[in-house]
Amino acid sequence: MPGVLVILAFVAALTITGVLSFHDQQGALTLKQYQRVVSDSYYLEYFWRSLRIAFYCTPTTLLLGYPFAYVMARSSSGVRLALTLVLVVQFFTGDVVRVYALILVFGNNGVINRFLLDFGLIDAPIRLLFREAGVAIGLILIPLPLMIFPIYSVLKNIESNLEVAATSLGASPIRTFFHITLPLSLPGVLAGVVLVFLFDLTAYVIPGMLGGGYFKMIANAIQEQALAILDTPFAAAMAMLLLAITLVILYLVHLVGSRLRGAT
Amino acid sequence: MRRPGWFAWSVTIFVVICMIAPMVAVIGVSFNPHAEMTFPTTGFSLKWYANVFQREQFPRSFQLSFWLAVAATLFSLTVGMLCAIALSRFRFFGKGAAVTLLSSPLIVPQVVLGMGFLVLLSQLGIVSSLVGLGILHAVLTLPYTVQVLTASLARFPESLEESAVIHGANRFVAFTRITVPCIKPGIVSAAIFAFVTSFENFTASQFLVWDRTTLPVEIYAYATLETDPTVCAISAMLIMMTAVVVIIAERWIGLEAVTK
Numbered sequence: 229m230p231g232v233l234v235i236l237a238f239v240a241a242l243t244i245t246g247v248l249s250f251h252d253q254q255g256a257l258t259l260k261q262y263q264r265v266v267s268d269s270y271y272l273e274y275f276w277r278s279l280r281i282a283f284y285c286t287p288t289t290l291l292l293g294y295p296f297a298y299v300m301a302r303s304s305s306g307v308r309l310a311l312t313l314v315l316v317v318q319f320f321t322g323d324v325v326r327v328y329a330l331i332l333v334f335g336n337n338g339v340i341n342r343f344l345l346d347f348g349l350i351d352a353p354i355r356l357l358f359r360e361a362g363v364a365i366g367l368i369l370i371p372l373p374l375m376i377f378p379i380y381s382v383l384k385n386i387e388s389n390l391e392v393a394a395t396s397l398g399a400s401p402i403r404t405f406f407h408i409t410l411p412l413s414l415p416g417v418l419a420g421v422v423l424v425f426l427f428d429l430t431a432y433v434i435p436g437m438l439g440g441g442y443f444k445m446i447a448n449a450i451q452e453q454a455l456a457i458l459d460t461p462f463a464a465a466m467a468m469l470l471l472a473i474t475l476v477i478l479y480l481v482h483l484v485g486s487r488l489r490g491a492t
Numbered sequence: 493m494r495r496p497g498w499f500a501w502s503v504t505i506f507v508v509i510c511m512i513a514p515m516v517a518v519i520g521v522s523f524n525p526h527a528e529m530t531f532p533t534t535g536f537s538l539k540w541y542a543n544v545f546q547r548e549q550f551p552r553s554f555q556l557s558f559w560l561a562v563a564a565t566l567f568s569l570t571v572g573m574l575c576a577i578a579l580s581r582f583r584f585f586g587k588g589a590a591v592t593l594l595s596s597p598l599i600v601p602q603v604v605l606g607m608g609f610l611v612l613l614s615q616l617g618i619v620s621s622l623v624g625l626g627i628l629h630a631v632l633t634l635p636y637t638v639q640v641l642t643a644s645l646a647r648f649p650e651s652l653e654e655s656a657v658i659h660g661a662n663r664f665v666a667f668t669r670i671t672v673p674c675i676k677p678g679i680v681s682a683a684i685f686a687f688v689t690s691f692e693n694f695t696a697s698q699f700l701v702w703d704r705t706t707l708p709v710e711i712y713a714y715a716t717l718e719t720d721p722t723v724c725a726i727s728a729m730l731i732m733m734t735a736v737v738v739i740i741a742e743r744w745i746g747l748e749a750v751t752k
Contacts, residue, residue: 234571234627234630234631234634235593235594235631235634237609237612237627237631238593238596238597238605238608238631239593240612241605241608241609241611241612242600242604242608244608244611244612244615245604245607245608245611245612248611291503292503292506292507293507295496295499295500295501295503295504295507296503296504296507298496298500299496299500299501299504300504302495302496303495303496309742311504311508313738313742314508314511314512315511316738317515317731317734317735317738318511320684320688320692320734320737320738321515321692321730321731321734322691322692322694322708322730323692323694323708324692324694324708324711324712324715325518325692325711325727325730325731326514328518328711328715328723328724328727329514329515329517329518329727330514331529332514332517332518332521332529332531332724333513333514333517335529337528337529337530338517338530338531339513339517339531342530342531369510369511372507372511401497426599426601429601430601430602430603430604432602432603432694432695433694433695433712436712436716437712437715437716440716447601447602447603447695450603450604450607451603451606451607451698451699454607454610454699455698455699460610460611463607464607464611467601467603467604467607467608468604470601470603470604471600471601471604474599474600474601475599478599
């Protein structure tokens, strides 16, 4: 069956990369590559920085995405269709095009800087791109559909009568939200957070285009080692470490997820 | 039904602006007669559109990406359907493992996947990356089709197909005449997902470049080297293409089916 062959190719690709990561450039068996990653602060910095940036961008995406999903789930079908249309077009336009479009808005010559300059609010353009701030803006905005879709699909299945009941029994809208809506939508929030966190952690296009070589993340470092410096065993070791971090995160989420299910 | 409050509405409007403004800027700049990338623009010109077609790398890579996406979609629809039938209707040894394996390419980071295929192909001595790209895109798209089709088949009552068999249809006819039309929305949304996933993949595909490459890799290369609105013109065309596909999908099966 061809399906088996495809999966076999996938497993083989990962296995052979794993095997390669335990070799040196000459083909001798060694742990050197991993020692190099963990002992060299230059490469550890990429891992650390990618984790750190994912840790603060994911909650921001959640804060922007949750209200959007809520409005989508609790408004007239016309509004819902319009919002869905915006989201689907976003989702289907490739990352390269969407990230490129952000440059036109946030660049030194971009819409925001020109607006501020024209109104005399600033004297010189604010440099947003080619540094961490620009990459963070991209990592917050680009994965929004990944956050919104899972939250929306949970919210739309929650009986909105429950919210009406809470309010009519005297709860304020804020209390209703924190005691009824939010707890019931946690599975969707968890799914969205995982998708976005892993997206941020392994992002390539966003740091590549918005960081412009001045601010790289772990995926860029792996690509550079593999395709520019041609040290494939070392790139393989970093790739395996990234994969291991991903799996650990997914396992932790799995634990949290089963606890959530146990609680409800 | 409870209506969303002012806070939820204002965040939503902010997000919509953040999503639409960059696209408007891209389309605006693509008509800019000057070489700067500033918006709003003055004047009107189609010269960057002409430039897209004059530079042969864009039409060439568009063709490659398009046919690659068509092949990946057809392959993963067929194989995905077979897997979905196996997963939704039969019990077999190792079913849990099969489900995990079939969905696992989704969780492996794209750089790791691209890197893995690069190493695998060079070890096997396959030079032309077209084969490699084909297999890579099959791996990338299969999880989506298997998931969507398994979900559709699980919702479809198998008894309808069985009654067709009882009335004399053979298994294959019953499946193609009864089941397939009933799960059409699932099939269409699986096809769209597979096509888009393949067509716009950048991160993994960039590892398998030879003298030709896919459109996103070509756009990325041009955007990091040059600063003129050519990339805006090609992006504007892609955004409009996407919008057309989305509108057709909405007319045909409804967007609700796609977002599920």
